[in-house]
Amino acid sequence: MLIMRATDEAYASFEDVAMEEMLETMGRFNEEMIAAGVLVAAEGLDDAADGVVVDYSSQPPVVTDGPYGETKELFGGYWILDVASKEEAVEWAKRAPGAVPGVKTEIRRVTSIDEFPQDNEWIQRERAWREATGQL
Amino acid sequence: MAGGDRAAVTGGTGRTARPADARDAIVAVWRIESARIVGALARSTGDFALAEDLAQEALAQALVTWPRDGVPANPAGWLMTVARRRAIDTFRRRVALDERYAALAHDVGQGGAASGAPPDPADTTGTGELLSDPDRIDDDVLALVFIACHPVLSPEARVALTLRVIGGLTSDEIARAFLVPTATVQARITRAKKTLSAAQVRFEVPPPGERRQRLGSVLSVVYVIFTEGSTATSGDDLIRLDLAGEAVRLARIIAHLVPDEPEAHGLLALLELTAARFAARTGPDGEPVLLADQDRRRWDRGAIRRGRAALAQAGRVGRGLGAYGLQAAIAECHAVAPSVEATDWDRIVVLYEALGRLAPSPVVELNGAVALSMAKGPAAALPIVDELAGTDALATSHLLPSVRGELLARLGRPDEAREEFALAVARCGNERERGLLERKIDALAR
Numbered sequence: 001m002l003i004m005r006a007t008d009e010a011y012a013s014f015e016d017v018a019m020e021e022m023l024e025t026m027g028r029f030n031e032e033m034i035a036a037g038v039l040v041a042a043e044g045l046d047d048a049a050d051g052v053v054v055d056y057s058s059q060p061p062v063v064t065d066g067p068y069g070e071t072k073e074l075f076g077g078y079w080i081l082d083v084a085s086k087e088e089a090v091e092w093a094k095r096a097p098g099a100v101p102g103v104k105t106e107i108r109r110v111t112s113i114d115e116f117p118q119d120n121e122w123i124q125r126e127r128a129w130r131e132a133t134g135q136l
Numbered sequence: 137m138a139g140g141d142r143a144a145v146t147g148g149t150g151r152t153a154r155p156a157d158a159r160d161a162i163v164a165v166w167r168i169e170s171a172r173i174v175g176a177l178a179r180s181t182g183d184f185a186l187a188e189d190l191a192q193e194a195l196a197q198a199l200v201t202w203p204r205d206g207v208p209a210n211p212a213g214w215l216m217t218v219a220r221r222r223a224i225d226t227f228r229r230r231v232a233l234d235e236r237y238a239a240l241a242h243d244v245g246q247g248g249a250a251s252g253a254p255p256d257p258a259d260t261t262g263t264g265e266l267l268s269d270p271d272r273i274d275d276d277v278l279a280l281v282f283i284a285c286h287p288v289l290s291p292e293a294r295v296a297l298t299l300r301v302i303g304g305l306t307s308d309e310i311a312r313a314f315l316v317p318t319a320t321v322q323a324r325i326t327r328a329k330k331t332l333s334a335a336q337v338r339f340e341v342p343p344p345g346e347r348r349q350r351l352g353s354v355l356s357v358v359y360v361i362f363t364e365g366s367t368a369t370s371g372d373d374l375i376r377l378d379l380a381g382e383a384v385r386l387a388r389i390i391a392h393l394v395p396d397e398p399e400a401h402g403l404l405a406l407l408e409l410t411a412a413r414f415a416a417r418t419g420p421d422g423e424p425v426l427l428a429d430q431d432r433r434r435w436d437r438g439a440i441r442r443g444r445a446a447l448a449q450a451g452r453v454g455r456g457l458g459a460y461g462l463q464a465a466i467a468e469c470h471a472v473a474p475s476v477e478a479t480d481w482d483r484i485v486v487l488y489e490a491l492g493r494l495a496p497s498p499v500v501e502l503n504g505a506v507a508l509s510m511a512k513g514p515a516a517a518l519p520i521v522d523e524l525a526g527t528d529a530l531a532t533s534h535l536l537p538s539v540r541g542e543l544l545a546r547l548g549r550p551d552e553a554r555e556e557f558a559l560a561v562a563r564c565g566n567e568r569e570r571g572l573l574e575r576k577i578d579a580l581a582r
Contacts, residue, residue: 031270035277036168037388040438082385084378087164091211114415114434127433135437 002093003106004076008067010102011048011074025097033081033092044077073104080110158203163306165211166195170304171389173215175276178339181223184283185329187339188301190226194219277302278393279341285354288335293328294357295364296321302389303382313379314364351394355403355460358386362407366414380411391446401450402461408443409467412436423568428476440471459495462487481511498529502539514546534564538573550580 014022033039045051048067055062067074083089086107093105113130116123129135170191177187194215208214284297299305299313307325311318342350365379387404394400416434419425447468450461457465466487473479488504501524509517521540530536541556557577564570 028270035270035274035389035392037385037392040442082381084167084381085160085164087160088167091161091164091168124433130437131433131435133437 001108001110002079002081002089002096003108004078004096004098005073005104005106006076006098007073007102010098010100011076013100013102014098029095029097030079032095033079038081038083038088038092039079040082041080042078045075048074158207159199161207162195162198162202165198165207165215166306167304169212169215170300171277171280171302172273173212173219174301175273175280176216177219177223178280178283179272179276180220182339183333184280184337184339185333186223186226188325188329190219190222191215191301193222274393275341277389279339281354281390281393282342282350283332283337283339285350285357286332286335286337287350287353288331288337289328290324291357291360293324293331294353295361296324297328298357298386299361299382300325302386305382313382348397351397351399354390355399358383358390358403358407359460361386362410366410380407380414383407384411391449396453398450398453398455399458399460401446401453402458402464405443405446405450405464406460406467408439408446409464409471412439412443412471424572426572427470432474435471443471444468457490459491462491462494466491476510479510481507485511498524498527499535502530502535506539506542509543509546514543518543518547532563534560534562534569534573537563541576545576545580554580 030039030042051065051067053064053067055064079092081089081092083092086109089107093107096105113123113127118124173194174184174187174191177190178184181187181190197218198211198215202208280301281298284301285294289297295314296310299310300307305313307318307321311321314321341347362380362383365381365383384404384407387400387407391397391400391404412435413427413430415436416430416432417425425431443464447461447464450457450464466484469480469484469487484507485504488500488507492500492504501520505517505520505524508520518540521536521543524530525536525540537556538560541553541560544550544553544556554577557573557580561570561573561577564573
């Protein structure tokens with residue numbers, strides 16, 4: 001999974017970019033991964049200002065509107081790729097649009113349910129849910 | 137991934153990466169860029185064999201330079217520039233200052249990035265200007281797919297060339313996948329390029345009249361790669377490249393390039409739906425688990441979802457399903473069934489009949505008979521199998537006697553069933569499958 005992360009300042013700088021241009025650069029990047037047969041899934045997240053944060057530092061948890069005050073970086077979205085190696089994921093990440101200071105892409109392997117104890121009841125339930133809904 | 141296990145992102149202009157990291161990065165870049173680079177070079181030189189040589193030389197140059205200087209910010213542009221410079225050297229040596237040379241010189245004049253010099257940091261697209269028009273890239277890659285799978289080539293050569301130029305695999309990787317020496321793969325590729333040059337095969341997408349037939353050759357190459365990967369024995373799995381995964385990727389690339397061809401989607405659907413069962417097809421000790429006995433919860437739901445979407449796409453294109461599409465539709469019947477008993481066997485029988493009309497073969501007939509035995513009972517299927525046994529079509533295959541044995545056992549004729557299973561054991565080359573058949577004989581003895 002390629003996870004887009006950026007600082008507030010970086011997100012603010014994107015506001016100057018025309019929507020059409022943004023769609024085109026992102027579209028081109030996605031298209032390139034589709035053409036290469038590696039893109040499996042992707043989602044983008046809406047503005048963090050419209051989100052809510054539930055903080056468990058105290059009990060009961062504190063619920064605040066908008067982004068977390070101390071957070072340096074906010075998640076913007078993700079791509080799930082089907083690639084042969086970590087290096088290949090890195091090479092795709094290097095091609096991602098919006099590569100300006102303050103923006104990062106974190107690369108993480110998505111675990112498979114096969115890696116968990118198969119005799120665990122909850123794993124079995126999760127399998128059933130995946131089966132019923134066609135989850136990845 | 138454990139919290140402490142972080143991927144170190146190497147490279148960046150001017151930063152020195154460890155040699156091993158740089159090598160891995162080059163291999164990864166090559167998998168992404170190979171098809172586009174060879175395609176663009178083949179178009180601009182009009183010579184596929186030369187383009188492949190140039191691309192390989194650029195790759196060799198990268199393997200020397202990048203570990204020392206770091207991975208350039210625009211690796212594709214760097215590789216392209218090196219390859220084009222070499223092309224010009226080649227043309228110069230040939231003293232062939234023709235139009236092609238003139239065109240190349242013009243491109244380099246505009247391209248800027250010199251070998252070794254840092255590429256323009258403002259170029260954030262990650263590709264050189266020759267590699268920036270998606271439609272043209274698609275045409276080049278499609279022409280590349282057709283030439284790599286050209287009918288003048290031997291089947292082994294088509295497989296090797298496709299994996300090398302479209303898949304972007306190194307000769308080492310291909311050799312490891314097929315358990316042959318690297319020199320054998322290199323010789324195959326060299327011979328293939330000579331064959332294409334001798335036959336004066338043009339680098340182009342075939343004209344509409346030939347296109348469908350040529351696409352058949354392309355799809356069968358991908359199918360062969362998948363089959364090779366899916367029959368890999370478990371002991372080799374760790375060192376063998378994931379050929380089946382590679383074939384799925386190739387099928388996705390091709391379906392994207394020819395969206396109006398139902399069979400391209402049909403093949404992709406078949407591969408996704410078949411690969412979805414991989415995790416369930418072997419037991420804890422690596423023994424094969426038949427479809428009927430597989431733990432269906434272990435099937436890959438994501439792959440099933442993608443396979444079904446591809447199959448729906450094949451149907452949407454119209455013109456009916458082809459042989460791959462029909463096999464995919466059969467695989468889909470299994471994929472959506474909660475159990476063997478709850479499988480829509482009637483539909484599978486119909487699909488096998490359609491497949492038998494389109495691509496008649498004894499194996500299809502035999503599989504159709506198995507489906508019929510599930511839909512209507514073993515008595516309905518036995519005459520078909522007997523008739524097949526009367527011909528010499530499957531005379532050396534263990535499948536025929538093992539199906540016949542299965543039907544006889546279900547009909548309550550254990551002595552004859554045992555004989556058939558014994559014949560199947562004698563014909564079966566795979567130790568694990570033999571074990572399965574022997575257990576059936578033992579079960580009948582009790």
